[in-house]
Amino acid sequence: MIALHPFRFIHAADLHLDTPFTGMTGIPDRLRSYLQDSTFAALSGLVDLAVSEEVDFIVISGDVYDAADSSLRAQLRLKEAWERLDRHGIPVYVIHGNHDPLGSRVRLALPSNVRIFGSSLESYTAVSRLNGQSVAVVSGISYASSSVTENLSRHFIRNEDSSLYHIALLHANVDGQEGHDAYAPCSLSELRESGYDYWALGHIHKRQVLSEAPWVVYPGNPQGRSMKETGPKGCYLVEVDEAGRSVLHFHELDQLRWCEIELSIEGLNTEEEWKLRTEERLEAIRQDMKGKPAIARFKYTGSGPLHALISSGREARELLAELQRQEEMRVGAGSTGLLPRGIVWPAGIRLHTQAAVDREQLLGEDSFLGELFRMAEQAEREPQLLDELLEAALEPMKSDRRLRQLLKSKNAQERLEWLHFARETAASLLREEGAAGEGGR
Incomplete structure (x- = not known):
């Protein structure tokens, strides 16, 4: 595969414009206002980056809006951003995800530089802004509804007659990542075998490069939305040379x-x-x-x-x-x-x-506390034992539907933290009880 001309594009996803940031109590009004505007400011930063770096095009891999019934404010701000890109001759290729599926309430017409993909596979040919030569085939599928459980990756079939760089836009959960809905589930091996050069993924808000040959990339979201989304947030600028080799540069956009x-x-x-x-x-x-x-x-x-x-x-x-x-x-x-x-x-x-505590001493101690520490250590090494212990301990809570859903949503690291907390709390209480008993004597 030979690219006709070097080109550059930006891969972003999960803008979640107009996120309400509910649940943040007690923060000053000015900070709250800044927080509520942060997704729009990140979008503005994305446009600034595209203009300053003179990219050839942008791809957005789903969840542009935070809700299907997006606010008029969100649509106006997005249209303003797209129009600015249009003035600079930068096309935008967009798929919709589970938060903003096709058919969502959209009141405003978009400028001609924006391409929205439908619910079946569509492809466009992207060109170099420098000389107008064709450089890439951009393919994508949008969600028709808010819950898509079909493996959409199977619809992506590379055009073998084209020597252009092939980019696939997909909003999906690859290899069933914990803590995320299994929308458009697929495997990394399927994406690797597809023949595409770059999988521009969305849905998982953690920045990840799952593969480099071909590129399979989650850019994360441009703006973190809660304490579950810590660290730098932004997008990838991708440079492709004449031979189709790609180099990725991460750019921070979070406000x-x-x-x-x-x-x-x-x-x-x-x-x-x-x-x-x-x-x-x-x-x-x-x-x-x-x-x-x-x-x-x-x-x-x-x-x-x-x-x-x-x-x-x-x-x-x-x-x-x-x-x-x-x-x-x-x-x-x-x-x-x-x-x-x-x-x-x-x-x-x-x-x-x-x-x-003297951990090593407790592990060798013939006592209830020693047995507690030994079992906890064994559970750390054996995920099945950890699950069994937690299932037994949390059984009384499962009658409550909301608690049941909360327990189900916890990932392996959070469950391990529960084990540590339970071990240390039990040890602390047992030591206090022992000290009180000695004092009574």
């Missing part, structure tokens, strides 16, 4: 970043030391963000004397309230209507700490 910060309590003896370490990390995040706002949740781990002082959770709530008060003062210090640079909002505190 606000979600951060999960893990801190150990080892070496901490007082609440004052705890507060100071937390504030130091907040300042480190502030420096790393270089003015970009962030929302951070702190997860405390490790063991030590501080555990006994904070294990009730009351101190964590009080520390969080104090940190938020300090940050709210920073938010309020800016100009009216503007969010000051460097805001890092502390959104929550999670305690996964434990009292200091």
